[in-house]
Amino acid sequence: MLTMEDVVREGHPSLRKVANEVSLPPSEEELSLLQDMLEFLKNSQDEKVCAKYNLRPGVGIAAPQLGIEKRMIALHFEDISGKLFSYGLFNPKIVSHSVEKAYLTVGEGCLSVDRNVEGFVPRYARITVKATDLEGNAIKLRLKDYAAIVFQHEIDHLNGVMFYDHINKENPFEIPENSKSID
Incomplete structure (x- = not known):
């Protein structure tokens, strides 16, 4: 079982490298790791398991956050309408995106960042x-x-990019151009 002990923190070199494509079909080891990553997220959202293993709640994790430079991500969350997104993905790629931007009014956090980083993170409002x-x-x-x-x-983690790289350094709370807020 993965725990916070397995998650690398800011300053670890794998967080700033472009991760390698996973050859498909994936190896048993890669498949097992991705299943473990998804299980970690589910555990992190279960209050009892979270407390027992001292986990921080997370909605997503990428292999580089475990010090593994491979293009693998796991996500487990519900959107505001209650739709569940629960995926383990190999080699995810954004193939199209909107011009319109969006940002979380509460900002973003990260399992690899043990500090509060304030500011709006501009993202695409829609992606494929x-x-x-x-x-x-x-x-x-x-x-x-x-x-x-x-x-x-x-x-972004697969490309060596941290969320705070997107924050406007001069004015962290400047509303990104052509954007909508997501609460």
Whole structure:
């Protein structure tokens, strides 16, 4: 079982490297790791398990956050309408995006960042992602608002980008141009 002990923190070199594509079909080890990543997120959202293992709640995690430079992400969350997004993905890629931007009014956090970083993180309001799921299926997801933001945060990790890299350094709370707020 993965715990916070497995999550690397700011300053770890894997967080700033472009991760490698996973050869498909994935190895048993890669498949097992991605399943463990998804299980970690589910555990982190269960109050009892979270307390027992001292986990921080998370909605997404990328392999580089475990010090593994491979293009793998896991996501487990509900959007504001209650739709569940629960995926383990190999080689996710944003294939199209909106011109319109979106940002979370509360800002973003990260399991690899042990400090509060304030400011608005501009993201695309809508994206289309292609990837391979845990069952080996090629999938295409059209995402918007909160779901699009979560996916972009995790895919950024595969490219060595941290969420705070997007924050306006001069004015962290400047509302991004052509954007909408997501509460």
